[in-house]
Amino acid sequence: MLVVSVAALLVGCGSTNQAARSTLDPPTGGFNLISVAHQVGLPVAATLAAIPADNPQTPDKVALGAKLFFDRRLSLDGTVACGSCHNPARAFSDGRTASVGVKGRVGQRNAPTILNTLYSKTLFWDGRATTLEEQAVLPILNPSEMGQANLDAAAAAIANDGEYRSAFQKVFGRPLNGPDLARAIASYERSEIAFASPFDESANGNARAISDSARRGWALFSTKARCNSCHAVEDTTPDRTFFTDQSFHNIGVGIDRHNVVTLACEAQARFNTRNVLAIDRAAIQTDMSALGSFLVTKQPADIATFKTPSLRNVLVTAPYFHDGSARTLWDVVDHYNKGGMNNPWLDEKIRPLGLSETEIDDLVAFLASLTSAQFREQGAKALAVQREIARASRPERDNARAFGPKPTRPDPALACAPKT
Ligand code: HEC
Ligand code: HEC
Secondary structure (H helix, E strand, O other): OHHHHHHHHHOOOOOOOOOOOOEOOOOOOOOOHHHHHOOOOOOHHHHHHOOOOOOOOOHHHHHHHHHHHOEHHHOOOOOOOHHHHOEHHHOOEOOOOOOEOHHHOEOOOOOOOOOOHHHOOOEOOOOOEOOHHHHHHHHHHOOOOOOOOOHHHHHHHOOOOHHHHHHHHHHHOOOOOHHHHHHHHHHHHHHOOOOOOHHHHHHOOOHHHOOHHHHHHHHHHOOOOOHHHOOOOOOOOOOOOOOOOOOEEOOOOOOOOOOHHHHHHHHHHHOOOOOHHHHHHHHHHOHHHHHEOHHHHOOHHHOOEEEOOOOOOHHHOOOEOOOOOEOOHHHHHHHHHOOOOOOOOOOOOOOOOOOOHHHHHHHHHHHHOOOOHHHHHHHHHHHHHHHHHHHHOOOOOOHHHHOOOOOOOOOOOOOOOOOO
16 A cells, blocks of 8 residues: 555656657666566665655656756757766766866866665855755856856746646646746756665665675674764664765865865855855856855864765766766765874864774675665676776875874864954
8 A cells, every 4th residue: 555655645657758859868767666666675664755745746746857958949049958977877976076067167076876865964165055955056157157146047948848837837737937847847857766785685685786805895884884984874873774864074185285274264255145056056067165064054073074965876977076076986985994084173073083994895795785676787887997097096095094093172162254
């Protein structure tokens, strides 16, 4: 009974129309009633709870949203769609260090996946949006992403397409408009759910679904490697579903490449705003990006803190971290093993781990086991590529620090010049 109602709510877009020339190819073999309902590991109650009452899922709305998500016409010059940076073939990421928008403009941040974002309490690396509806508007308006002057301009760009006009009328019972455009996209995103990984099979009782190495990695995850202290709903109970605490931490990524004290002072003086559009521009287009959720809260304790991402399908979404600075999962684990990068706001949970090479390989094998069935092929390729890169170069490896003592944090002296 429950399964039926989940299917009814989530309905995917197995029958998306042939892509028009202005659109990218939507995912093939996308979700349909059966594949969504039957994914091993799918959290039924949380999924039902993630559908907002004021924007229920319907098959027509999801199909409309899918079409919009892959439509380049929504951008200023008709070159960039949501799907350009959230490419289904790469588990809805773009493989770049930082994303490239209209007119070749390069942003500051790495594109996260949109898979399973229906469960996220906040969106973006710094949490500056709280709903998918609210989120969808920002890339359309960001000059380094889709570059539209306002949401109406995006709606106007498709307003003479008769198919869209009748689809909006049918789905929302009123003429095509900007807010409904965002609602349809959000609804499509909520249909992109990905569980059914070898790890889920294994948790479901099929012990042979993952390797011994991945099993050892999962054991390390909640013990010696301490990953569960952030990549779990609560650090006392193993989390086999979400792999995130939905919270923000400074783990020292990029902290050595920016003078965050100067940036924070500048942000406080020049930019004391809660205007989400202004924050969006600072995050995507300026060095202040390195300040993380400080941009949102203006609290010194949040300097260079970023949202703990889920780890599902992470093998397919390289490079890693908010700035795309880690090329492989080995680089990520090396970063944690040496205790991150020390700085005044480094999370207390980050410390040298003393992991051996075998233990590092085991953690990578575990992370690889979180690849959903639909990305199995891409995952196998990505693992081979990353293994080659890691064999040749491990820039984050630092055994002296990994096996050394926890260093003391420098004082968080945030002494800004007085405002004049
Ligand atoms: C030019 C590339 C680009 C385009 C186009 C783009 N995005 Fe993104 N997207 C990103 C980047 C980069 C981030 C991370 C930005 C940040 O956190 O500051 C992001 C973040 C997101 C997130 C938050 C994910 C999370 O886990 O917090 C969602 C959802 C999302 N985008 C959906 C969309 C939608 C919907 C569109 C189209 C309306 C779109 N994106 C267009 C690059 C892009
Ligand atoms: C103190 C909290 C914390 C701990 C402990 C922690 N993480 Fe993270 N993790 C984060 C945050 C926050 C980010 C994003 C940081 C950024 O981009 O600046 C992250 C990012 C990642 C990423 C990159 C994901 C992506 O999509 O780019 C991977 C992989 C990862 N962590 C795995 C691990 C593993 C494995 C461990 C244990 C060895 C671990 N984490 C321990 C908080 C933590």
